[in-house]
Amino acid sequence: MRPTHPFTMTIQRNPGRLIAVGGGKGGVGKSVVSSNLAIAIAALGAKVTVIDLDLGAANLHTLFGIARPEVGLQDFLDREVELAETTTRTSAYGVSLIAGSSQVGVANISHKQKQRLMSHIRQLPGDVILLDLGAGTTFNTLDFVDLADLRVVVMTPQMTSLQNAYSFLKAAVHRSVQLAADTGEEREVLATAVAQVKDTQRMGTLMAALAARSPVLARRCESLLAHYGTVVVGNQVRDDRDVQIIGNMARMIRDFLQIPAPIQALIRDSAVIRDSVNARRPMLLEGGGAAATELRRLAQALLAPDVARLRHDRRHGGMTGTLDVPSMLATA
Template sequence: MTRLPPKAKRLIAVGGGKGGVGKSVVAIALATEWARRGRRVVLADLDLGAANLHSYLGIHHTTPTLARFLRRETDTLDGLLVESGQSGLQLLRGADDVPGLATPQHWMKLKLLRHIRAIDADVVLLDLGAGTAFNTLDFFGAADLGLVVTEPQPAAVMNAYGFIKAAFHRRLQAVFRHHPALADAVEFDLAAPEDQRQFGVDWLRQMAADVAPQATGLIDEIAQAFKPGLIINRSRPDDDNKLVNNLLTLCRNRLGLSIEQLGQLPANDAMRRFQLNIPGFLQQPTAVDLHASVQRIVRQLDKASAAQPSTPPDLSEADQHRLQQLLDTLNTEQLQGRSRDAWKLRVFFRPQDVMALLESHGHSADSLIQN
């Protein structure tokens, strides 16, 4: 694996369970506002089967796309970045209408994420496709922060809940599929038809209680760390707030998640005339209320960024295996009250904690990962 130094200071994914809720427009609005504040911003269109950000930005000429990278025609994303026409904002154009590229293989997905992290920018925004395909959930989970966009309509709100639940479950699966006592059950459930899968927080807790009681604390820790932000798009003064409140209650009571509602973006019928130039619309007098709402959300996100945990190091599977092997060299007293299995699971959740533990017992930072 070619190791790339992470240069992107902040990676934010914008997702949602339902198409047509304005997710791409929200991503562009946030990116435009950050660029206007002097940040270096890259919008990455990761709706690999139906990329459309270029249209909303008014880019209609032929430009390089992610297809070149996914086809291994280039080893870097640098030459694929396109100027958007907005100072400080570049576009990484998605690969649309290319058979097979909408669902890249796992190794290619990891490679793409490593290269996205290596983009030299203050903010990289990932605009994801709709739905809960594993690739979409993995892109969402790889970001420093995930934003879920919905609108105040029953179907859209329930789809947003479904997306949050699926993303959380995917995060748990990514960790507990490596647990020696739970891996077989998790993998068996993942292989089942979707309508027969039982995986959920309660199911995992019960499994852990039976065979790995020490793992239940990690379930709670992962839940506390999983904090996507919620943005309500196309809101109107007469909307029933009960829908959104019910969504937040469902997440809290059924999933144990505390979801923060970052704000609401008002519906604006005048936007229809600017579908091919969303940044231009945000400068119009008719967009004052919408622009003010975007500014409030950006201020909230900037304020919260200082409290975000550090970005996990870029580890290959070989690195993860090596960290687990090194944990076997520590005695019980050196494990700081955690079981060895619990530490090994942290390799897939917070590897920086594992590396800090090993460094405290004489392993140099350079020796922990392979170059």
């Protein structure tokens, strides 16, 4: 049951499931995936709000066929309005949009603005909050990756996309580990361990160095990694070789970053998708063929884990074993 009393609403974290969609590189399909995934999740009965967090280069509203949103993130950033008041209805049943901003300078929101935005995102009503992230690995992006319960990493089989997706996740994992250190002392211990290990590629090496200094912090970080709730979406794939390339990257993520990252959707390079962008109508509203099937599967996988337990286990380690949630993701 959702809390209905306004007091309960303000003090409790809303149980809405937070899903970040990122990928490091620009133009790989993050917004196409976000918009269609929002529709696929809503079709399963959830109320979805998708937020355009591509600060400075917002265009998610265009994908939904909304030419000029009347309200959006800029209103929240400029004025003392509630984030929930800046939503726009879309033509997709059950999907609301918080349109982004392309105003000059907005990409550099202050730390204080970011904190306020994150706290409002946590309190948004609804079942699922999807965050469509921009390209790059600035802290403004990585902190939203950390905030989320689940992460969708979109990549294409092109070398530049693979490189960026990997460095995006690596930066995100390092940032999350940093944020898991609670005290000045823990942050110092972590910084010493990071300085000591030469190979920052391998999280296992860092965890070993950390365990020698602070077993408590090492355990917390290992739990964080095991429950990092990440899934890979391979986009614009053309053939079996492309599928293999995406598979190799998913394995590399698992082996080096120590986070389970099963492939949950493989979307073919398709004229239907290109046309849907130009027509400003998400392809899932038209049925969508094979790509729609993949996105529906992804939607189901993302709705499978119990997020309350995931939040608990990510911080404290699971009574039920750390691989529990990722394996649910893998098979859902």
